[in-house]
Amino acid sequence: MSVLPYLVAAWLLVIGLWGVITSRHLVHMVLCLGVVQSSTYVLLLAVGYRTGGQAPIVSSSVPPSSPFVDPIVQALTLTDVVVEATVVAVLLALTVQAHKRFGTADPNALGALRG
Amino acid sequence: MSAGARTRAAARARLGPRTLLAALALAGLAALVVWAVSELTPFGTPSGPANGVVKTLVFKRHAANAVNGVTYDLRGLDTLGEELILFVAALGSSVLLRHGRESDEVERKRAGNEPGPRTADALRAYGTALVGPLVVLGVYVVTHGHLTPGGGFQGGVILAAGLLLAYAAGQVVALERVEPTTLVEVTDATGAMAYALVAVGGLVFASAALYNFLPLGTTGQLLSSGTILVLSCAVGVEVTGAVALILTELLDQTLLVGRE
Numbered sequence: 001m002s003v004l005p006y007l008v009a010a011w012l013l014v015i016g017l018w019g020v021i022t023s024r025h026l027v028h029m030v031l032c033l034g035v036v037q038s039s040t041y042v043l044l045l046a047v048g049y050r051t052g053g054q055a056p057i058v059s060s061s062v063p064p065s066s067p068f069v070d071p072i073v074q075a076l077t078l079t080d081v082v083v084e085a086t087v088v089a090v091l092l093a094l095t096v097q098a099h100k101r102f103g104t105a106d107p108n109a110l111g112a113l114r115g
Numbered sequence: 116m117s118a119g120a121r122t123r124a125a126a127r128a129r130l131g132p133r134t135l136l137a138a139l140a141l142a143g144l145a146a147l148v149v150w151a152v153s154e155l156t157p158f159g160t161p162s163g164p165a166n167g168v169v170k171t172l173v174f175k176r177h178a179a180n181a182v183n184g185v186t187y188d189l190r191g192l193d194t195l196g197e198e199l200i201l202f203v204a205a206l207g208s209s210v211l212l213r214h215g216r217e218s219d220e221v222e223r224k225r226a227g228n229e230p231g232p233r234t235a236d237a238l239r240a241y242g243t244a245l246v247g248p249l250v251v252l253g254v255y256v257v258t259h260g261h262l263t264p265g266g267g268f269q270g271g272v273i274l275a276a277g278l279l280l281a282y283a284a285g286q287v288v289a290l291e292r293v294e295p296t297t298l299v300e301v302t303d304a305t306g307a308m309a310y311a312l313v314a315v316g317g318l319v320f321a322s323a324a325l326y327n328f329l330p331l332g333t334t335g336q337l338l339s340s341g342t343i344l345v346l347s348c349a350v351g352v353e354v355t356g357a358v359a360l361i362l363t364e365l366l367d368q369t370l371l372v373g374r375e
Contacts, residue, residue, distance in 0.1 A: 002159065006152035014145045021137040043152075051159035056169050056181035057264065058334070064173045070165035071172075071181035075190060078182070079197050082268055086204030089361045093208035096368050 005046035012039035026095040026105040030088055037084045041077050048073035177331040178261045178340040186266065187346040191325035194346070195314055198353050202307045205357035212364040242284025249277035257351030261340040267347040271354025278359050282366060299359045306353025313342055313349065 012035055019032030048070030056071035058064050099105045156162045172184035186194050253274035260266030317326035325342070332339030 002157045003153065005158055006155065007149070010145055010148040010152065013148060014141050017144070018137065018141055021141075022134060046158055047155065048161050048163065048165065049159055050161055050165065053165075055264070056165065057262075058169065058173050058179045058181070060335075064170050065166075068165050068169050068181065070161045070163045071168055071185050072163060072165070072189075073161075074182045075185035078186060078266075078268060079193065082197055082201055085358075086201050089208045090204050090211070092365065093211040096365075097211055097214065 005042060005049070009039045009043035009046065012036070012042060024106055024108065026098060026107060027092070029107060030091045030095065033091070034084060034088060037080065037087075040080055044073040044077045044080065173334055176327060176340055176343065177334040178343050179335050180261055180263060180266075182264075183260045183266045183347060184340070184343060187260075187343040187350075188325075188327055188340075191314070191342075191346065194350070195310055195325070198307060198310055198350050201354065201357045202303060205303055205360045208361050209364045212368060239284045242280050246277050246281050246284065249280060250274060253277060253351075253355075257348055258337070258344070260347040260351075261343045262335065262337070267350025267352075268354050270347075271351045272358055274351070274355040275358035275362065278355075279362055282362075296360070296363055299356050299363060301356075302352055303356025303360055306349050306351070306356055309349035309352065310346060313345055317342070 016032050016034075016036030016039065019035060020029055023029035023032055050067055050069050053067045053069040054062050056068040056074065095105060098110060102110055104110065168185065168189070169181040172178045172181045172188065176184055176188055178184035178188065253270045253276075255270070256265035256273055257267055257270030260270065314325045317324045317328055320326075320328040327341040327343070329341035329345065331341045334340075338344070
């Protein structure tokens with residue numbers, strides 16, 4: 001099943017977007033966006049995985065000549081995680097302000113209020 | 116049928132056409148994504164220059180952990196942008212959360228000698244006992260990023276979690292002592308600044324921004340890998356400040372809402 005990791009990434013993307021669209025609470029929506037973004041982690045790590053490869057960390061028992069999984073996509077995943085954390089922080093702050101202003105955190109109700 | 120169920124049913128009816136449209140669109144998207152990934156190299160055989168990168172980093176930069184070597188050396192400029200994203204996000208969420216309240220409202224509520232709901236003694240004892248080890252672990256992860264899994268971002272989050280634990284253990288009272296907002300803000304800015312200064316140092320002492328201009332040491336020793344270690348520590352300081360600032364601001368909201 002060599003395509004399974006890619007299918008998991010696709011599934012996370014689609015199910016996360018489904019959650020965003022059908023969400024009835026802004027905090028839930030933010031977390032669903034987190035699920036969408038986690039699909040990119042799975043995709044990146046799957047792209048760089050090498051069968052039988054070591055973690056790209058050299059030590060006395062792991063010489064630099066042994067096969068490694070790709071460290072570049074792992075570093076990209078790290079960037080990705082940081083970006084998700086920042087996005088979640090700002091969106092949660094916006095959620096707090098939206099709840100203060102409209103008295104509800106239901107995205108549908110927010111739309112109705114704006115008319 | 117309860118009132119809640121009726122509301123839910125009504126909401127579902129309102130969502131009807133939208134749900135149908137979303138299902139169709141997402142099915143299309145899923146098909147496109149599956150089509151796209153089917154053209155990728157098969158799982159387990161990456162085509163990237165993984166081993167070449169690892170060897171370059173280990174032999175030229177003396178960094179045992181290739182992931183951090185990529186993050187703080189090969190992609191150092193990207194990481195500068197990345198930590199500035201975090202800096203701006205911390206700034207943005209504090210501006211958003213401080214909007215529309217008096218500048219000293221939180222301080223007044225804190226000073227209004229209304230201690231928060233008392234936490235259980237067991238939680239406080241356990242939390243207090245864990246703060247020290249957690250901070251030590253955080254510092255270890257930050258300073259050993261070039262040798263073992265970890266680095267500035269990961270260790271910074273652990274350090275910020277230590278501060279959050281102090282909050283959970285002692286509620287607001289301890290937080291006032293452990294985490295004055297000004298100190299957190301200054302920590303955040305200092306870390307971001309330090310990274311930028313190292314980047315400029317590359318221009319001053321060598322040929323390019325973020326050039327690894329420090330002595331590289333011996334691979335596997337604590338003081339090795341040149342600027343990779345320094346940048347990891349700078350990011351650790353910045354992430355601690357940024358995450359602690361975001362958490363402080365969000366926790367201040369519970370203070371504002373909970374005591375109204």
